[in-house]
Amino acid sequence: MNRFDYIRPTSLDEAIAAASQPGSAFLAAGTNLLDLMKGNITRPDRIVDITKLPDLDRIETLEDGSTRIGALVKNADLAYHEDFAARFPAVAEALLSGASAQLRNAASVGGNLLQRTRCRYFYDTASACNKREPGSGCDSLEGENAGQAVLGWSPSCIATHPSDFCVPLAALGAIVEIKGPDGSRDVALTDFHRLPGDRPDIETVLAPGELVVAIRLPAEAAGFAAHSRYLKLRERTSYAFALVSAAAMLRLEDGVIAEARIAIGSVAAKPWRAKSAEAVLKGMKAEPAFFEKAAREAFAEAKPSGDNADKIELGRRIVARALTLASAGTPTEMPALPASPFAPLPGASANGVAHV
Amino acid sequence: MDFSISLTINGVERRITFDDPRVTLLDLFRERLHLTGTKKGCDRGQCGACTILVDGRRINSCLALALSHDGASITTIEGLAKDDQLHPVQAAFIENDGFQCGFCTPGQIMSAVGLIAEGHAGTDPERVREGMSGNLCRCGAYAGITKAVIEAQKSAGEARTGEAA
Numbered sequence: 341m342n343r344f345d346y347i348r349p350t351s352l353d354e355a356i357a358a359a360s361q362p363g364s365a366f367l368a369a370g371t372n373l374l375d376l377m378k379g380n381i382t383r384p385d386r387i388v389d390i391t392k393l394p395d396l397d398r399i400e401t402l403e404d405g406s407t408r409i410g411a412l413v414k415n416a417d418l419a420y421h422e423d424f425a426a427r428f429p430a431v432a433e434a435l436l437s438g439a440s441a442q443l444r445n446a447a448s449v450g451g452n453l454l455q456r457t458r459c460r461y462f463y464d465t466a467s468a469c470n471k472r473e474p475g476s477g478c479d480s481l482e483g484e485n486a487g488q489a490v491l492g493w494s495p496s497c498i499a500t501h502p503s504d505f506c507v508p509l510a511a512l513g514a515i516v517e518i519k520g521p522d523g524s525r526d527v528a529l530t531d532f533h534r535l536p537g538d539r540p541d542i543e544t545v546l547a548p549g550e551l552v553v554a555i556r557l558p559a560e561a562a563g564f565a566a567h568s569r570y571l572k573l574r575e576r577t578s579y580a581f582a583l584v585s586a587a588a589m590l591r592l593e594d595g596v597i598a599e600a601r602i603a604i605g606s607v608a609a610k611p612w613r614a615k616s617a618e619a620v621l622k623g624m625k626a627e628p629a630f631f632e633k634a635a636r637e638a639f640a641e642a643k644p645s646g647d648n649a650d651k652i653e654l655g656r657r658i659v660a661r662a663l664t665l666a667s668a669g670t671p672t673e674m675p676a677l678p679a680s681p682f683a684p685l686p687g688a689s690a691n692g693v694a695h696v
Numbered sequence: 697m698d699f700s701i702s703l704t705i706n707g708v709e710r711r712i713t714f715d716d717p718r719v720t721l722l723d724l725f726r727e728r729l730h731l732t733g734t735k736k737g738c739d740r741g742q743c744g745a746c747t748i749l750v751d752g753r754r755i756n757s758c759l760a761l762a763l764s765h766d767g768a769s770i771t772t773i774e775g776l777a778k779d780d781q782l783h784p785v786q787a788a789f790i791e792n793d794g795f796q797c798g799f800c801t802p803g804q805i806m807s808a809v810g811l812i813a814e815g816h817a818g819t820d821p822e823r824v825r826e827g828m829s830g831n832l833c834r835c836g837a838y839a840g841i842t843k844a845v846i847e848a849q850k851s852a853g854e855a856r857t858g859e860a861a
């Protein structure tokens with residue numbers, strides 16, 4: 341780890357001014373930043389510690405009915421906030437399927453949005469990586485790429501954004517509140533992360549010094565609470581990043597889908613909202629044939645970026661399955677293994693693990 | 697430049713001065729305060745050997761900058777036993793063969809204390825395993841660990857009912 345100047349501002353304005361200097365990085369819990377610094381992948385000259393900033397750790401309901409989550413709220417505190425989890429159960433399930441209990445206790449929601457890819461070449465400073473070192477190439481293209489992107493990638497980078505939390509947030513139309521040297525602005529979460537293009541090193545729309553202050557969920561997002569699921573396929577059932585994941589939410593009226601929300605995770609450099617797949621379901625009966633059609637639509641534009649064509653099929657099945665589970669209803673209690681596909685489908689016989 | 701923070705470690709308030717902003721809580725304990733019960737496995741948040749309680753919550757001390765924790769109250773494995781009396785979770789690990797080599801054990805025990813305080817797992821083995829999944833054990837003592845946590849959870853529940861009565 342390189343040496344750095346350490347600054348602990350006590351106000352937002354002070355933090356923004358300090359981080360506007362080139363070479364600065366905000367430090368929240370550090371569960372991603374310190375990891376990257378230990379590997380010499382990130383080498384900030386100056387650390388601006390935001391953990392002591394006031395008022396960023398609140399979960400509140402605003403006058404217009406929207407829910408506002410301060411950037412420093414801990415992942416675990418949000419997931420176990422009873423009122424929040426009751427209104428946004430897929431968000432709670434996604435949070436609890438990520439990392440470990442220790443990490444969730446420390447990690448902030450702002451840091452979760454800004455966590456960086458898990459591409460192994462990005463982590464290995466001996467490899468060529470356009471994200472870590474612009475212009476150096478991409479060793480993943482001809483290397484290990486089974487877990488890489490199938491949507492929105494470019495030849496300069498095929499890495500994915502690994503967050504679970506961002507997936508249901510994208511489906512629910514979350515807004516990111518940003519404050520910076522030039523004032524405050526709101527950005528839709530689905531516009532917050534950038535696709536790689538020819539600059540995979542620029543990952544979000546944040547300008548230098550800009551801080552994520554909060555995340556907001558609009559009032560209507562709570563309308564999906566009765567039929568919301570998050571499903572995460574991974575190489576082991578706990579404490580692993582997603583290979584592919586999906587958030588599925590339905591608003592049902594007399595068995596007919598009034599509105600559907602679908603987003604897919606770990607398939608692109610951003611959480612991927614599948615609006616055209618949502619449109620497929622509008623006005624349809626909540627039945628498997630339509631779920632499969634929507635799942636195909638969600639991946640209509642998908643292209644393998646390497647040895648990962650199977651990921652497209654896995655993704656379709658996870659979307660269809662998440663929709664099936666959502667239509668059966670949000671579980672009354674958080675499943676023992678949150679987001680695990682190894683739970684029997686509703687209506688299936690209780691014994692034995694269903695096909696994934 | 698010297699940095700100075702105050703920490704309450706296992707009930708004792710200490711003012712600590714150090715010269716390098718990069719020091720993690722884990723390195724602070726092991727290298728500077730001679731509290732070597734907290735173990736360093738991966739140093740990257742992946743194994744749980746370094747688990748401690750900060751203000752009562754379990755976290756990985758290897759990914760926690762000491763400077764960020766000025767004013768915190770910390771419990772490490774050294775702070776669990778009261779004189780010669782083991783903490784109920786420590787006793788349950790011995791009773792249930794919750795370890796072999798013992799390297800992961802301080803982290804496992806601190807994590808179990810945190811899990812029981814959180815109160816989300818109860819005595820359901822699946823929930824206990826899921827709640828303990830941030831702690832790896834190379835010796836594969838998982839079956840004993842799960843039994844130990846469930847037993848400690850039961851006695852913690854009884855103790856609480858006892859107090860209420």
Ligand SMILES: Cc1cc2nc3c(=O)[nH]c(=O)nc-3n(C[C@H](O)[C@H](O)[C@H](O)COP(=O)(O)OP(=O)(O)OC[C@H]3O[C@@H](n4cnc5c(N)ncnc54)[C@H](O)[C@@H]3O)c2cc1C
Nearest residue numbers: 368369370371372373438439448450451452454503504552
């Ligand atoms: C072993 C391991 C397993 C994990 N598994 C999962 C998983 O399965 N699913 C998952 O989703 N995540 C997983 N994570 C990632 C984890 O969720 C993130 O590390 C965490 O959310 C980051 O939050 P933090 O507060 O620690 O951020 P930090 O590490 O402090 O910061 C991360 C980045 O965000 C920036 N930043 C932080 N806050 C702000 C802000 N308010 N405004 C602007 N910039 C900011 C920092 O400058 C830094 O670049 C895992 C992490 C580890 C170590």
Ligand code: SF4
Nearest residue numbers: 459469470478497498
């Ligand atoms: S896929 Fe992206 S992050 Fe991975 S090596 Fe290539 S450029 Fe780097």
Ligand code: FES
Nearest residue numbers: 737738739744758
């Ligand atoms: S040493 Fe901290 S998690 Fe492995």
Ligand code: FES
Nearest residue numbers: 796798833834835
């Ligand atoms: S007892 Fe040896 S690593 Fe767990």
